[in-house]
Amino acid sequence: MDAQQESSSTNSDVANFAIGEKWVGSVAIVSATGAIDMLTAPELAQAIRTSLDKQPTAVIVDLTDVDFLASAGMQVLVAANEDAEPDTRLVVVADGPATSRPLKITGITNFIDLYPNLDDALEKLTA
Amino acid sequence: MNSPTRRADTADAQFLRVVAADARTVSTVRNEFGRWIRTHLAVDEERISDIVLAVNEALANSAEFAYRTFPKAGTVSLEARHGAASLVVEVSDNGVWYDEDPVRSRTRGRGIPLMKALSDGATIERRPDGTLVRLRFDDCGAAADRPGAMSDA
Numbered sequence: 001m002d003a004q005q006e007s008s009s010t011n012s013d014v015a016n017f018a019i020g021e022k023w024v025g026s027v028a029i030v031s032a033t034g035a036i037d038m039l040t041a042p043e044l045a046q047a048i049r050t051s052l053d054k055q056p057t058a059v060i061v062d063l064t065d066v067d068f069l070a071s072a073g074m075q076v077l078v079a080a081n082e083d084a085e086p087d088t089r090l091v092v093v094a095d096g097p098a099t100s101r102p103l104k105i106t107g108i109t110n111f112i113d114l115y116p117n118l119d120d121a122l123e124k125l126t127a
Numbered sequence: 128m129n130s131p132t133r134r135a136d137t138a139d140a141q142f143l144r145v146v147a148a149d150a151r152t153v154s155t156v157r158n159e160f161g162r163w164i165r166t167h168l169a170v171d172e173e174r175i176s177d178i179v180l181a182v183n184e185a186l187a188n189s190a191e192f193a194y195r196t197f198p199k200a201g202t203v204s205l206e207a208r209h210g211a212a213s214l215v216v217e218v219s220d221n222g223v224w225y226d227e228d229p230v231r232s233r234t235r236g237r238g239i240p241l242m243k244a245l246s247d248g249a250t251i252e253r254r255p256d257g258t259l260v261r262l263r264f265d266d267c268g269a270a271a272d273r274p275g276a277m278s279d280a
Contacts, residue, residue, distance in 0.1 A: 014154065037157070038187050039150040068157075068176075070183050071237040097176035105244050106237050 014040060019047045027125055028056035029118070033065040036073030044073065048080040052088060058125045059084060062118055063094040069102055077103075081112050093121050139210035140167040140269070148193055148203040148220055153186045156205055167209055169268040178214065178264055181245040182207075184238035185218035185260040193222025193258060214264040221257035 017034035028051040036044055044061075051059050061077060063069065077092060084090040094100040095116040103109050115121040142163045146152040161179045164170070170178075182205065189203040207216040242249040248263035 014151075035154065037150070037154055037183065038191060039154050068179070068183075070180065070187060071241055072187065074237060097173040098180070101173065101176065102180060102241065106241065 017043075019043055021047060021051055023056070024122055025126065026057040027060060027122065028052075028054065028058070029060045029062055031062035031065065035068035035070075036063070036066055036076070037068065037070035038072040041070070041072040041076045045076045045080065048076070048090075049083070052080075052084055056088060058089040058091065060118065060121050060125070061090065061092045062121075063092060063099045064118065066094070066099050069094075069099045071102075071106075074103065074106060074108055077112060078108060089125070091115060091121055091125065093118050139208050141209075142205070142207040145202050145204045148190045148200050148222070150187075150190055153183065153190050153203075156186065157183050160205065160207065163207070164214075167270055168214065169270045174264075174267070177245040178216075181242045181249070181262050181264075182216050182218065184242050185216075185262065188238050188260070189218060189220040189222065189258070193220040195222075197222060209267060209269065212266055212268065214267045216262045216264075217259060218262075219257055219259040223253070223258065 014034070017040050018032070020031045020033075022029050022031070030044070030047050030051050032044055032047075034040070048059060048061065059080075061080070077090075081090045091113040092103065093115050094103060100114060100116070103112075103114060113124075115124065140163075142160060144156050144159065146156055157179060160182060161175065164175055164178060168175075186203055186205060190200075193203070194200040201221050203218060203220045205216070205218050207214060209215075239249075239251070242260070242262060246262040247265040248261075250261045252259045252261070
């Protein structure tokens with residue numbers, strides 16, 4: 001039986017932006033909605049740090065509902081991945097021209113695994 | 128070759144904003160610019176994303192770096208013109224940010240490579256009075272119902 005807890009979510013005063021954290025077993029999922037840019041990226045960074053402090057076996061950063069990902073957001077993913085290693089695996093869920101494409105273009109997907117949807121990521125991490 | 132002087136050509140679609148160079152206004156202007164692209168250009172979602180991201184990176188660099196050594200932040204200007212089949216976007220500020228330091232840590236510095244990868248031409252000009260980024264996107268058709276839309280002459 002998977003234990004799922006809906007933990008916290010924060011809204012910055014930027015319309016449409018939100019961050020949530022939930023768990024599937026020992027895997028933490030940090031999900032974001034809206035745009036991740038220089039204004040909102042620090043909140044994503046903080047949310048991932050908070051999750052990592054709880055010592056999950058893996059962290060999934062779910063960008064399914066993200067409509068814009070700036071280099072500031074990508075830098076957060078790279079830095080968080082460095083923080084997570086080697087104890088915790090960090091992967092990203094993203095699909096579409098605004099998120100998965102820039103991650104591929106910048107070569108970030110060469111060292112951070114990318115999945116098109118949450119189910120695929122969970123399947124891989126809990127296999 | 129395009130003349131460097133401004134032509135008052137009513138067939139060109141134009142977008143101009145001059146705003147404070149900070150993170151919040153960057154996000155607002157980016158959204159406005161995205162809406163303008165959707166109204167005036169006939170390009171697919173991937174191209175729209177590419178254009179908006181490249182322009183965001185230029186704006187973000189101004190907001191983050193341009194006025195770092197100044198007592199207070201200045202303004203950044205975003206000017207876009209679409210004529211014939213090319214979209215040209217110019218982002219300029221009156222600060223100093225572009226430097227040619229090749230040493231970058233792994234977690235920083237993706238903005239400029241992104242601008243170059245996402246556009247058909249990206250130049251960064253450092254001038255005495257500020258910095259100018261020019262991005263060109265070729266093969267951008269005009270939206271069919273845009274007033275004054277012309278086919279290539």
